[in-house]
Amino acid sequence: MKAIRKFFDKLNEKTEKGQKFHWLKSTVEAFESFVFVSKNTAKSGAHLRDAIDMKRAMSLVIIALVPCLLFGMFNVGWQHFVSQGQTFAEVGFWTMFLYGFLKVLPLLVVSYVVGLGIEFAFAQVRGHEVNEGYLVTGMLIPLICPPDVPLWQLAVAVAFAVIIGKEIFGGTGMNFLNPALVARAFLFFSYPSQMSGDTVWISDKADAFSGATPLGEMMTGAVAPHNSILDMFLGFIPGCVGETSVVAILLGAALLLITGIASWRIMLSVFVGAAAMGITFNLIGSADNAYMNLPFYCHFLMGGFMFGAVFMATDPVTSSQTDRGKYIYGFLIGLMAVLIRVVNPAYPEGMMLAILLMNVFAPLIDYFVVDGNVKKRMRRWKTVSDRTTSEQ
Amino acid sequence: MLRTIKINKGLDISLFGKANEVICEKKTDLYALKPKDFIGMTPKLLVEEGDKVKAGSPVFGSKEKPEIHFVSPVSGIVKAVMRGEKRAIEAIIIEEDGTNESVDFSAIEDIKEKLLASGCWTFIRQRPYSVIPKTDTTPKCIVIKGFDSSPLAPDYNILLKGEEKAFQKGTEIISKLTEGKVHLNVSSKCPLDFIPSCEKLQVNYFEGKHPCGNVSVQIEKLDPINKGERIWYIDATDIITVGKLFLTGKYVSDKIVALTGGEVKQTGYYKIKRGACIKPLIEENVSTTKHLRFISGNVLTGTKVEADGFMSFYDNQITVISEGDNYEPFGWILPGFKKFSISRTFPYGFLRLICNKPVKVNANLHGGKRAFVFTGEFEKVLPMNIYPMQLIKACIIEDIDQMEQLGIYEIDSEDFALCEVIDPSKTEIQQIIRNGLELMRKEMGE
Numbered sequence: 154m155k156a157i158r159k160f161f162d163k164l165n166e167k168t169e170k171g172q173k174f175h176w177l178k179s180t181v182e183a184f185e186s187f188v189f190v191s192k193n194t195a196k197s198g199a200h201l202r203d204a205i206d207m208k209r210a211m212s213l214v215i216i217a218l219v220p221c222l223l224f225g226m227f228n229v230g231w232q233h234f235v236s237q238g239q240t241f242a243e244v245g246f247w248t249m250f251l252y253g254f255l256k257v258l259p260l261l262v263v264s265y266v267v268g269l270g271i272e273f274a275f276a277q278v279r280g281h282e283v284n285e286g287y288l289v290t291g292m293l294i295p296l297i298c299p300p301d302v303p304l305w306q307l308a309v310a311v312a313f314a315v316i317i318g319k320e321i322f323g324g325t326g327m328n329f330l331n332p333a334l335v336a337r338a339f340l341f342f343s344y345p346s347q348m349s350g351d352t353v354w355i356s357d358k359a360d361a362f363s364g365a366t367p368l369g370e371m372m373t374g375a376v377a378p379h380n381s382i383l384d385m386f387l388g389f390i391p392g393c394v395g396e397t398s399v400v401a402i403l404l405g406a407a408l409l410l411i412t413g414i415a416s417w418r419i420m421l422s423v424f425v426g427a428a429a430m431g432i433t434f435n436l437i438g439s440a441d442n443a444y445m446n447l448p449f450y451c452h453f454l455m456g457g458f459m460f461g462a463v464f465m466a467t468d469p470v471t472s473s474q475t476d477r478g479k480y481i482y483g484f485l486i487g488l489m490a491v492l493i494r495v496v497n498p499a500y501p502e503g504m505m506l507a508i509l510l511m512n513v514f515a516p517l518i519d520y521f522v523v524d525g526n527v528k529k530r531m532r533r534w535k536t537v538s539d540r541t542t543s544e545q
Numbered sequence: 546m547l548r549t550i551k552i553n554k555g556l557d558i559s560l561f562g563k564a565n566e567v568i569c570e571k572k573t574d575l576y577a578l579k580p581k582d583f584i585g586m587t588p589k590l591l592v593e594e595g596d597k598v599k600a601g602s603p604v605f606g607s608k609e610k611p612e613i614h615f616v617s618p619v620s621g622i623v624k625a626v627m628r629g630e631k632r633a634i635e636a637i638i639i640e641e642d643g644t645n646e647s648v649d650f651s652a653i654e655d656i657k658e659k660l661l662a663s664g665c666w667t668f669i670r671q672r673p674y675s676v677i678p679k680t681d682t683t684p685k686c687i688v689i690k691g692f693d694s695s696p697l698a699p700d701y702n703i704l705l706k707g708e709e710k711a712f713q714k715g716t717e718i719i720s721k722l723t724e725g726k727v728h729l730n731v732s733s734k735c736p737l738d739f740i741p742s743c744e745k746l747q748v749n750y751f752e753g754k755h756p757c758g759n760v761s762v763q764i765e766k767l768d769p770i771n772k773g774e775r776i777w778y779i780d781a782t783d784i785i786t787v788g789k790l791f792l793t794g795k796y797v798s799d800k801i802v803a804l805t806g807g808e809v810k811q812t813g814y815y816k817i818k819r820g821a822c823i824k825p826l827i828e829e830n831v832s833t834t835k836h837l838r839f840i841s842g843n844v845l846t847g848t849k850v851e852a853d854g855f856m857s858f859y860d861n862q863i864t865v866i867s868e869g870d871n872y873e874p875f876g877w878i879l880p881g882f883k884k885f886s887i888s889r890t891f892p893y894g895f896l897r898l899i900c901n902k903p904v905k906v907n908a909n910l911h912g913g914k915r916a917f918v919f920t921g922e923f924e925k926v927l928p929m930n931i932y933p934m935q936l937i938k939a940c941i942i943e944d945i946d947q948m949e950q951l952g953i954y955e956i957d958s959e960d961f962a963l964c965e966v967i968d969p970s971k972t973e974i975q976q977i978i979r980n981g982l983e984l985m986r987k988e989m990g991e
Contacts, residue, residue, distance in 0.1 A: 154874050186913055190876035194868055194908040198958075198975035199965045200844045201558070201866065204884035204891055206912020208877040210919065210969055213890055282913045326916025326970075412889045416921060474920040474934055523932050527950040534771045 161185045179276040183283035211285040213414050217405035218292050218464065221395035222257070224388055228398065229253030229300045232355040232391050236362040253300070256356050257394055260295035263304050267311045268294075275320045286325030286332075286470075287315065293333035293464060296395025297457060297505075298340065299348065300356040306344050310336040330512045331471045334505055341505070349501065354391035366391050368456040368494070368501040376443045378455065385454035396460035399453070406463040415467040418476060419483040423462040426487025427452055434495055444495045452491050461490070461504035471512040475522040482518055486511045549733050550766050552753030554928035556887060556963050558696040559901045560844070561807035562865075566703060568801065568814045575822040576618050577636040577855035578604055582848075583667065584979075585609070585676045585986060588634050596623045601648035601663055601796035604637050612680050616664030618798035618819045620646040636855065651794025656721055660787070663796045667858070668783035669722075672760065672776050673954040674986045684777040686768055687723050689716065691731035691781045692751075694758030695843040695962075699803035699861050701731075701781060702738050703814050706801075708785045709739045715788030716741040719779060729781075730763050737781075755845075756928065761960045765929050770955050782861055802856065806840075806865035807905040808832045817856070823863055824853045836868040838908045845962035846975070869907025877912065884911075887967055915970040926963035931956060933964055937974055940981030945988055948981055958982065 165185070168178040185191075186208070195202060230249030231241070241249070268291045276283040294311060318335035319328040341348045355364045367378030367390060380390045388398025396402075409415035431449025439445040452458055466472065466486050473482040486507045493503025500506060580588040587608040592598060598621060603614040621641040629635040653659040657680060660666040669687075671678040678684070692701050705712060720727045726747050731737050733750040740748055749767060751757045760778045770776055779787075782800055789797040798819040805812050810830050817826075823839060831837060840847035841857040844864050848857050856863065881891050885904045888894050896902060923933035931952045939947035958975040965974040 157874075158872060182913075187877075189872040189874055190909075190911060191913060192870045192872050193910045193913075194838075194870050195910055197973050198846075199962050200838060200840055200847065200849070200864075200908045201885065201906040201966060202908075202910050202912075202971065203888060203967045203969070204876075204881055204886040204893075204911045205888040205967075205969045206877055206971065207915045207918060207969055208912065209890055210888075212878055282915070284915055286918070324916065326918050413894075414890070414919075418921075469919045469921075472920075475932065476921055476924060479921070519935075523935050523951070526930065526932055526952075529930070530950065530952055533769060537771045537774070 157188055161189070176277060179281065179283055180273055183273065183276070186282070207285045210414055211288050213408065213412055214289045214464075215292055217408040217414075218289075218296065218395070220401035220404040221296055221398065221460070222292070224398045224401040225296060225394040225396075226250055226253035226257045228388055229256050229356050229394060231389060232364075233357055236355045236358040236364065238359065238362075252356075256300050257295060259304055260298060260300075260302065260307060260394070261292070263307050264294045264311050265291045267308045268315050271312060271315045271320065272324075275324060279324070281324070284325035286319075290314070290332045290336075294336045297333065297337050297393045297460065299353040300394055301353060302340065302347065306340060306347065310339045310343075313339045326470055329471055329516065330509060331465055331468050334465060334509050334512075337505055338509060354393075364391050366456065366501075367451075367454075371444050371447060371455070371494075372498070372501040374443060377447065378451075382451070382454065385451075393457060393460075396457040399459050402459045402463050409463065409467070415463070416469070416472070416479055418479040419467045419472055419486075420462055422480045422483030423466050423487040423490075424453065426484035426489075427458065427462075427491045428487070429484075430488045430491040430495075434491070442495070447495075449491075452494065456494075456502045457504045458490060461508055462487070465504075465508050466511075471515060473515045473518050473522075475519050478515070478518040478522045481522075482511055482515055485514070548747075549750040549752055550763075552751060552757035552762060552766075552928045554925060555694075555754030555756055556926045556967075557694075557754045557901060558844075558885070558966070559897070559903045560696050560866075561903045561905050562805045562809050562812055563697055563903075564699060564803035564805045565811070565813045566700070568703070568706075568816060570816045571825045573817065573822045573825045574621075574641045575624070575638060575824075575855070576621070576641065576818060576820045577638045577822070578615055578617070578820055579636045579855065579857060580605065580615075580634050582858040583607075583615075583677060585674065585983065585991075588615075590626065590634065590637075592623045592637070594623050594626055597621075597642075598623060598639060599646040599648050600798060601650065603664070604639070605634070607677075610677070610679055612661055613666055613677060614661075614664060615667055616648075616796055618796075618821075620644050638855075647795040647797075649794050650790060650796070656718055659790065660718075663790050665783075665787050665790055665796070668787065669719075669777050669779050672764065672770055672778065672957065674982055674991055675957050676986065676991065678775065678777055679991075682775055684723050684725070684775045686725035686776050687719055687727045688760050688764060688767075688776060688778040689719070689727065689729045689781050689784060690758070690760060690778060691729050691737055692735070692758050693843075693861070694732070694753075694755040695845050696755070697803070697805035697862070697864060698758070698843060699801075699805075699814065700735065702735065703803075704782050704801045704861060705737065705739070705785065708788070709741075711785045711788030711792060712739060712781070713741040713743075713788065714791050715784035715786075716743050716746060718787055718791050719784060720745045722777070726768075728763070728767055730758075730760075732758070753928070756926075756960055756963065759957075759960050761956050762928055765955060772949065772954060774954075780859065780861070783859075800861070802860070803862045804830075804865075805862060806844075808835065808837055808865045808867055820855055820858065822853060822855050823850065826863065827852065827865065831865050832867075836870060838866050838868045840864040840866070844906070845966065846959045867905075867907040869909035871909075873909075888969070910971050912969070912971055914972065917970050917972065919969055922967055922969075923961075923964040926967060927960060929955065929960065933961065936981075937961070937964075937972075937977055940977050940984075943981070943984055945985060948985060953981060953985055 314336035489507035
């Protein structure tokens with residue numbers, strides 16, 4: 154440890170202002186802060202500070218994503234071999250996992266290398282410390298992509314998301330759209346042929362095998378998805394890498410809620426909103442649109458709903474900031490997601506669009522919530538000033 | 546009339562080093578007045594180095610409010626005028642000569658004049674802005690702070706012990722400064738042994754976690770401040786000094802302070818005079834192995850002082866914690882069993898829910914500065930009908946209209962101390978709020 158400390162002390166000397174490597178200061182700082190928590194003490198204000206920092210908070214989100222990542226890797230292999238007509242007993246766990254691992258790892262590497270590269274460059278230019286936000290985004294992006302997404306497309310999407318979705322607004326904490334979903338939306342609208350249909354969800358699928366996701370089947374008029382509810386719950390269905398297993402997502406959700414990193418208000422209200430819309434459709438019913446008759450709880454199990462509710466909607470930067478606003482924001486996400494799924498024939502998945510839409514509206518929701526507080530205060534002032542004038 | 550008010554939100558931080566209930570006496574010769582203790586005040590020096598002063602002699606005045614001046618706590622000689630950046634006066638140091646001479650104020654009849662002449666006017670502060678009030682203004686009510694809820698806060702029953710007569714007299718005098726009520730706010734957990742009686746006095750019992758002892762939180766429940774209104778507040782310990790002034794005609798600067806903190810060997814209460822040097826109190830009484838931080842006041846709002854520094858004007862407490870200015874390998878990911886955190890990402894976050902076990906803390910920031918990311922946390926520790934994050938942001942962008950609408954008149958930077966403590970982005974929130982308040986004050990011409 155002492156040797157590492159000495160090494161960083163030396164680096165710090167060389168990146169001081171006026172020194173040759175000053176242009177690398179943010180980069181050195183970023184790596185140093187991973188090894189050592191800085192020795193800076195409170196200069197003004199309170200003399201004691203909570204031990205939590207952005208690094209710990211963000212790394213907990215990453216830990217919460219690990220079950221999804223691991224299961225996703227396995228499921229990529231599982232779907233591939235099953236589509237080839239092979240069974241689990243024939244192939245074995247490790248072969249399946251290894252196949253998925255080798256598929257997903259490049260996605261992760263591309264996402265982190267491109268995204269962090271841009272982040273470091275921006276931090277350096279601004280003279281800021283490198284923010285930890287991208288560590289989470291960089292993990293989320295591969296998890297919401299189909300396993301066979303071409304790496305160059307992923308790289309372009311990541312660059313777009315980080316630059317246009319975040320950095321031009323001032324970096325982490327200043328963006329109003331969830332960067333991971335910006336990347337996903339960019340892929341979805343720029344390369345639709347690689348991003349939808351029946352063939353993209355299973356890596357190297359055998360042609361004869363139907364690769365439709367439950368969502369895809371429902372959109373094309375099926376009465377119910379051919380996957381069983383148990384399969385959908387456990388995650389043995391085709392889909393984006395990390396979104397299929399409700400169990401894995403629930404594990405992550407549990408960690409986020411126990412540690413208090415994610416807002417339970419948002420998570421809860423997303424489900425309430427979706428259930429409300431789903432039940433309404435169930436009650437209305439329809440002879441033409443079988444989707445309306447799909448039991449409402451199936452929406453929780455299909456597509457990216459669960460993943461979005463737990464990891465995307467709860468992004469504190471792009472969601473509503475007020476407690477009351479969080480309920481409204483979450484409720485409308487759930488409601489819109491189901492509405493888009495069922496009524497809109499163009500997009501099979503409503504979650505991404507619902508969250509992005511509500512990201513845009515979140516500041517407006519907050520505005521009205523805070524305005525309520527302001528109005529109350531103004532009323533109090535007015536009654537007081539009325540009273541004093543009448544007394545005079 | 547007796548009423549109990551319950552404050553639901555907030556946070557009690559339980560630290561090592563609560564003051565033992567013993568009263569010790571320590572002798573010090575050096576005293577100081579620090580102009581920085583008074584918000585928005587530019588000092589105008591009235592003495593020179595080497596001048597002889599009595600207890601109650603004016604030392605400096607205020608350029609903005611010439612009728613107000615600040616007096617020497619003891620009789621002695623002006624030893625030094627310490628200056629800092631741009632020659633701003635940091636401290637005026639007075640060496641006691643042991644003659645115990647005091648200026649006699651008993652001839653002055655008018656209450657306001659007597660308070661002003663004796664320097665006791667400076668005990669009163671005004672909300673909004675926490676400045677010493679102008680003499681031509683009147684408050685809608687006056688709040689007497691009868692307890693402190695901050696970490697390791699002293700017990701007011703010990704601070705006020707044996708001063709019943711002065712407390713009674715002081716309260717009577719103060720109540721003459723307002724047409725409205727005088728609120729004496731005390732803790733329902735350990736109420737004051739002696740409650741003065743006075744016609745305008747209303748005693749309010751507060752129950753809850755810190756910051757239930759803060760004036761802003763209390764006044765919001767009692768009689769919220771509207772635009773253009775003023776309330777005054779004064780600490781119960783300062784009421785004693787006011788009472789003594791009217792009983793004896795002299796400025797008696799004696800007070801009791803608590804010496805607290807995890808790095809103090811023998812904590813306790815000390816009889817000193819206002820502005821005393823802390824050196825004799827901590828000498829051979831603190832741990833010697835660590836780099837220490839000495840705080841006049843509590844860990845949330847106190848001022849950092851040197852080991853031979855001086856008590857700040859309004860403080861009743863000295864806290865000593867370790868500085869913590871060392872690197873910590875992988876501190877952000879290790880379990881951190883001994884660390885203080887209210888977030889449940891550390892074991893203490895759970896532990897404190899079960900038993901509020903005391904912790905040892907240091908002044909380390911535990912991380913780098915970041916933009917605001919997490920939301921909904923500040924609301925948990927600010928028991929007021931105010932949106933903290935929005936108000937902080939309004940202060941950062943210096944939007945006066947928004948600051949006003951979001952309730953800047955009702956708060957002080959001390960109310961945001963807990964927000965600052967729990968903020969994972971390590972923002973200097975109290976400074977931001979103070980800057981916002983100062984901007985507002987200049988704008989309103991106070």
